[in-house]
Structures are given as structure tokens and as C-alpha cells.
Amino acid sequence: MTSLPAMHEVLAAVLGIRDGSLRVLLWQRALAPDAGRWSLPGGRLASDEDVETSVRRQLAEKVDVREVAHVEQLSVFSDPHRTPGPRTIATAFLGLVPSDADPELPPDTAWHEIDALPATAFDHAGIVDSARERLRAKLSYTNLGFAIAPAAFTISALRDHYVAALGHPVSATNLQRVLTRRDLLEPTGDTEPPGRAGGRPAALFRFTDRTLRVTDAFAVLRPPAPGGAERRSGGPADAVLP
Structure with a gap:
């Protein structure tokens, strides 16, 4: 044929x-x-x-x-x-x-x-x-967040980007902890202009590297378990973001 x-x-x-x-x-x-x-x-x-x-x-x-x-x-x-x-x-x-x-x-x-x-x-x-x-x-396992985030961002804004991409809730505090531990974030030295409600201006950050690299080969950014408890699979490289 x-x-x-x-x-x-x-x-x-x-x-x-x-x-x-x-x-x-x-x-x-x-x-x-x-x-x-x-x-x-x-x-x-x-x-x-x-x-x-x-x-x-x-x-x-x-x-x-x-x-x-x-x-x-x-x-x-x-x-x-x-x-x-x-x-x-x-x-x-x-x-x-x-x-x-x-x-x-x-x-x-x-x-x-x-x-x-x-x-x-x-x-x-x-x-x-x-x-x-x-x-x-x-x-989960690279620094690819740089390709969806703006050049400078607050941690809460970055969290919102990860939520939109991952499709599950993400803690801003834990996201900052995970990315800082991987040496992916650095402060710009600037702050976001205050909003109408006033309050302390939020610090602006940026990614340390805008070229793709593996940062934690076995990590998985997991959604929170039912009831809000952290869900883990036991490995030290797991990154859980409740």
C-alpha cells in the first residue's frame, strides 16, 4: 500500500x-x-x-x-x-x-x-x-514564573499569577518562602505606590534570573489538602503551598 x-x-x-x-x-x-x-x-x-x-x-x-x-x-x-x-x-x-x-x-x-x-x-x-x-x-521545579510575571511585582501579585496558572489556592507567605529558598527572588529596593486605603507600601521584587533553569528537580507545587492542612508526599524537595 x-x-x-x-x-x-x-x-x-x-x-x-x-x-x-x-x-x-x-x-x-x-x-x-x-x-x-x-x-x-x-x-x-x-x-x-x-x-x-x-x-x-x-x-x-x-x-x-x-x-x-x-x-x-x-x-x-x-x-x-x-x-x-x-x-x-x-x-x-x-x-x-x-x-x-x-x-x-x-x-x-x-x-x-x-x-x-x-x-x-x-x-x-x-x-x-x-x-x-x-x-x-x-x-513547580523551574524558575519559569519569570515568563508570566511582570518585571517587578509584589508578593501578593505574584501569588495571584501562580493561582491563575496552577488553578488552586496559593499562600503568598509560603510562595515567597519557597522561591526565596531557591534564590529566585530579590527585592528591587522600590515599593508599590500606596492605594486609597493607605497603609504600609508593599515591597517590589523581581526574579533573579530570566533564563530558564531547573531549581528543584523533584518539587511539586501542591494544592492544600481538604480542611486546609498541608498535603505532603514525604520527599524533602516537595513544595506545598497551602
């Missing part, structure tokens, strides 16, 4: 915290198949490109790639029936945009809440789920 060679595309699941929720960048398809549905940015792999060169080129058509703080290969999606027509294999990437970045978007492109996705094309909703799980995992 003779089969035609599969086509190859690259896709980017670009995530960011917007208005307190984790969102993904999608563009609305104008042509069949799946016209009117929302799709991850990407396209065909050119004959003279590797996959990372291709995804960065195609991202540049939808978003200023200088605003993307981190890009990494996510997975290969090769189900023979993932798209109609000729078989198409997709290499998907995770991209992260800090919350203080505001890339200019074309009219057909917008941020969408991951927990309230519109009708998506093909298998793109599953790719978004994979991207979210990769982000959640890497927030």
Missing part, C-alpha cells in the same frame, strides 16, 4: 495572565476547513526551516515575538485523523508572555480564557490543555 508523505505544520500555544486569568492567544479562521473557529497561530513548515525557526517566524505574523519571554517545544501531535484531508503532523510549542507585556494583535487575533475556550479548530483545544499542564509542571 502506497501512502502520500505527511505534511508538517508548527503551532504555538502562547499563554499569559490577563485580567487575573490564564489565557491563550488564538486567531479566527476565515477559510475552510473549520472556518469561523479559533485556532492556534502557526502554519506549514518550510523546506529550509527547522521547527523552532518556523514557529518564531509564524508567531511574528500574529504577535511581536520580542514580547514572548519563553518558547519551548511542547510535543508532536500525529494522530492520522487530527485534521481533514491529507495527513498533517504538528509540532507544537509553548510560548509565554509576561503580564506587563501588551503585544499588538491583528483584528482576527485575541486572548481567550483557557477555562472558557470558544469553538476551536481541529485538535487545538487538546494542545492548549497540554500547554497548560506543561506550564503547571514547570512552575
Whole structure:
């Protein structure tokens, strides 16, 4: 049995915290198949490109790639029936945009809440789920928080970013303890302007390193156990954030 060679595309699941929720960048398809549905940015792999060169080129058509703080290969999606027509294999990437970045978007492109996705094309909703799980995992054992947080932040604001990304409650005090123990945070020396209620201005912090590195290979940022007690699996590297 003779089969035609599969086509190859690259896709980017670009995530960011917007208005307190984790969102993904999608563009609305104008042509069949799946016209009117929302799709991850990407396209065909050119004959003279590797996959990372291709995804960065195609991202540049939808978003200023200088605003993307981190890009990494996510997975290969090769189900023979993932798209109609000729078989198409997709290499998907995770991209992260800090919350203080505001890339200019074309009219057909917008941020969408991951927990309230519109009708998506093909298998793109599953790719978004994979991207979210990769982000959640890497927030546990790397310094990847730098790629979703603003350049400077209060601890409570950083906690809100982790809550949005992880999907469970996080203690600001314990988050600061864990990240400080890993030597990931440093004070900027500045404070946040006081609000209407007054009070002591909150100190501003930043990540010590904005390049990805593993900080605690076996750590897991776990939700609180029922009743508010800490939940542990026993290892010294566990990071529990009740």
C-alpha cells in the first residue's frame, strides 16, 4: 500500500495572565476547513526551516515575538485523523508572555480564557490543555514564573499569577518562602505606590534570573489538602503551598 508523505505544520500555544486569568492567544479562521473557529497561530513548515525557526517566524505574523519571554517545544501531535484531508503532523510549542507585556494583535487575533475556550479548530483545544499542564509542571521545579510575571511585582501579585496558572489556592507567605529558598527572588529596593486605603507600601521584587533553569528537580507545587492542612508526599524537595 502506497501512502502520500505527511505534511508538517508548527503551532504555538502562547499563554499569559490577563485580567487575573490564564489565557491563550488564538486567531479566527476565515477559510475552510473549520472556518469561523479559533485556532492556534502557526502554519506549514518550510523546506529550509527547522521547527523552532518556523514557529518564531509564524508567531511574528500574529504577535511581536520580542514580547514572548519563553518558547519551548511542547510535543508532536500525529494522530492520522487530527485534521481533514491529507495527513498533517504538528509540532507544537509553548510560548509565554509576561503580564506587563501588551503585544499588538491583528483584528482576527485575541486572548481567550483557557477555562472558557470558544469553538476551536481541529485538535487545538487538546494542545492548549497540554500547554497548560506543561506550564503547571514547570512552575513547580523551574524558575519559569519569570515568563508570566511582570518585571517587578509584589508578593501578593505574584501569588495571584501562580493561582491563575496552577488553578488552586496559593499562600503568598509560603510562595515567597519557597522561591526565596531557591534564590529566585530579590527585592528591587522600590515599593508599590500606596492605594486609597493607605497603609504600609508593599515591597517590589523581581526574579533573579530570566533564563530558564531547573531549581528543584523533584518539587511539586501542591494544592492544600481538604480542611486546609498541608498535603505532603514525604520527599524533602516537595513544595506545598497551602
